[in-house]
Amino acid sequence: MQHPYKAFIFDLNGTMVNDMEFHQRAWTDILNNELGGNFSDAEIKQNMYGKNPEVLVRMFGKGKFTDEEMEALSMKKEKAYQDVYLPHLRLVPGLQEFLDKAYAANIPMAIGSAAIPFNINFVLDNLNIRKYFKAIVSANEVEVSKPHPETFLKAAEQMMVSPADCLVFEDVPKGAETAKNAGMPCVILTTTHHPEEFAGMDNVIHLSPDLTGEFFDELIK
CATH class of the missing domain: 3.40.50.1000 (HAD superfamily/HAD-like)
Known part of the structure; x- marks a missing residue:
């Protein structure tokens, strides 16, 4: 056919x-360890879609971060993801x-x-x-x-x-x-x-x- x-x-x-496992690891580090969240793996997996600032708003609510702060956090997360995932990239x-x-x-x-x-x-x-x-x-x-x-x-x-x-x-x-x-x-x-x-x-x-x-x-x- x-x-x-x-x-x-x-x-x-x-x-x-x-590579989603590696994205989730990077998000977990940012959301919980750096930003003081207490989110479960299931919560993070369910919400890590769309643009990075949208994820941050979804997890912490509107007004928690400035646009500049969200941009910096987004890039920090992506650099962490790339560093860890590169040896596994295929x-x-x-x-x-x-x-x-x-x-x-x-x-x-x-x-x-x-x-x-x-x-x-x-x-x-x-x-x-x-x-x-x-x-x-x-x-x-x-x-x-x-x-x-x-x-x-x-x-x-x-x-x-x-x-x-x-x-x-x-x-x-x-x-x-x-x-x-x-x-x-x-x-x-x-x-x-x-x-x-x-x-x-x-x-x-x-x-x-x-x-x-x-x-x-x-x-x-």
């Missing part, structure tokens, strides 16, 4: 690279082969991520995969982050492909919700969440621990 998708949009963290199994096949078939691809350019560049340049992507939409390019559809809609627009013709790759329920809000079907990589957490999301067409197997082979023909 040949699937009718004309473009692919990838979330980055947890989808292209299995693509999810099957993704390199998938990127090569899609690129050779002239299927446009984009990254639609709530990460800042500092983190996106960290992955793209250390793994030398920038050439595969026609569009990169980061936290800096949107007014409202996921689950608002702006990230994925901008990616589709920059690739000049209709949203309905795009297939999204995500790893979290909020990401699947973002795809649904953008009118896009979604494949879930179960790197960070259990399959049952996506029950009832009718735009999720496939769940997999990585990008190996017949389903992914059939996407590019």
Whole structure:
């Protein structure tokens, strides 16, 4: 079966690279050890989506930090994450082969991520995969982050492909919700969440621990 998708949009963290454990470690250190919070691992995992300042507001409430303080804390967290994750940096199994096949078939691809350019560049340049992507939409390019559809809609627009013709790759329920809000079907990589957490999301067409197997082979023909 040949699937009718004309473009692919990838979330980055947890989808292209299995790094969410390292993000959570960095957030835990900032939120609990530096800022005096007493948040559980479950609370942090549940709330570490969207832009970094949004995470800080979600955890501590509005008005706790100035914009400048949140920016400094965000960069401190990302530098800590990168230092610890760099020795482990690699693509999810099957993704390199998938990127090569899609690129050779002239299927446009984009990254639609709530990460800042500092983190996106960290992955793209250390793994030398920038050439595969026609569009990169980061936290800096949107007014409202996921689950608002702006990230994925901008990616589709920059690739000049209709949203309905795009297939999204995500790893979290909020990401699947973002795809649904953008009118896009979604494949879930179960790197960070259990399959049952996506029950009832009718735009999720496939769940997999990585990008190996017949389903992914059939996407590019």
